[in-house]
Amino acid sequence: VGETPIRLKQGELILLNQFIEHEIKACEREDIIINFIIRPKFFEYIFTYLTTDNTENTMNDFLINSLFEHTQNGQFLYFAVSEVESIQELVKRVIREIMEPSLLSQSSIKLYMGLLMIELVKHSDKLKKLNDGNLEHQMIMKALKYIEEHYRTANLYELAKELNQTHYWLSKNIKKITNKNFKDLLQEKRLSVAMDLLKINHLSISSIVEQVGYDNISYFYRIFKKKYGVTPKQYRDQFEEI
Numbered sequence: 001v002g003e004t005p006i007r008l009k010q011g012e013l014i015l016l017n018q019f020i021e022h023e024i025k026a027c028e029r030e031d032i033i034i035n036f037i038i039r040p041k042f043f044e045y046i047f048t049y050l051t052t053d054n055t056e057n058t059m060n061d062f063l064i065n066s067l068f069e070h071t072q073n074g075q076f077l078y079f080a081v082s083e084v085e086s087i088q089e090l091v092k093r094v095i096r097e098i099m100e101p102s103l104l105s106q107s108s109i110k111l112y113m114g115l116l117m118i119e120l121v122k123h124s125d126k127l128k129k130l131n132d133g134n135l136e137h138q139m140i141m142k143a144l145k146y147i148e149e150h151y152r153t154a155n156l157y158e159l160a161k162e163l164n165q166t167h168y169w170l171s172k173n174i175k176k177i178t179n180k181n182f183k184d185l186l187q188e189k190r191l192s193v194a195m196d197l198l199k200i201n202h203l204s205i206s207s208i209v210e211q212v213g214y215d216n217i218s219y220f221y222r223i224f225k226k227k228y229g230v231t232p233k234q235y236r237d238q239f240e241e242i
Contacts, residue, residue: 008033011082013091013120020076034095038113081126090116136173139163143174144185151189152213156182190214191227198236205232 008014016022024033081087094112097105120127146159159182160167175181180188190212197208209220225231230238 006078009080009082011088013079013081013087015077015079015120017076022076034091036094036113042110042113077120077127079120079123079126081120081123084119084123084126087116087119087123090119136177139165139170140174140177143170143182144178147182147186147189151186151193152211154186154213187223191224194220194224194232195228195235198232199239201236205236208232 006014027033079087090112094109094116097108097112142163143159146162147154156171157167160170163170171182174185178185194208194212197203197211198205203211206217209215209217212220214220221231224235228235
């Protein structure tokens with residue numbers, strides 16, 4: 001992995017982001033390696049459940065580099081967790097759902113993978129630490145989590161004050177790492193929530209606009225159509241037809 005040779009033992013896990021070079025050397029005849037491919041989008045749901053204390057900087061750094069493709073920062077995490085029963089059981093459940101699919105297998109796999117990531121963080125003492133997090137990534141993780149939790153009222157100046165940073169420094173580093181500014185990230189989150197709320201028929205569009213943090217319905221219609229190619233009403237109508 002990269003320039004580091006790693007010999008995995010039974011039950012151990014290694015997480016590779018999409019930029020790290022790696023190859024598999026010859027294995028023994030009875031060895032089985034299971035490869036899970038996780039889309040970066042999935043990690044957006046994971047990092048909101050993680051706190052941002054120092055024990056999790058390495059995982060946070062990994063998530064940041066997995067979420068934003070333009071960073072192209074190769075990274076991997078090696079967990080010696082063969083003796084951790086809870087992690088082994090979750091991996092077995094994921095494999096079982098893949099091998100024996102049922103009606104709710106896709107939902108079950110997502111839930112199990114989310115729990116697996118959380119368990120890995122809880123057992124960070126089993127992590128063979130390979131990369132230290134840096135200040136910028138720690139702050140961006142906090143910023144992304146802030147947007148997830150406070151999208152309705154989120155404000156760059158308030159966030160900068162909370163993180164004890166200048167708004168200029170925070171804005172510059174958000175752009176540097178995510179390739180998007182604070183306003184773009186906030187808008188994406190609000191529109192994503194709005195799409196989910198539009199599936200609830202009894203909610204009026206005006207109430208949805210207010211719930212996601214906008215006070216101008218015309219502006220909301222304009223940015224929604226620009227991003228998704230349909231108006232909020234057209235999206236709701238399409239969803240009702242399915």
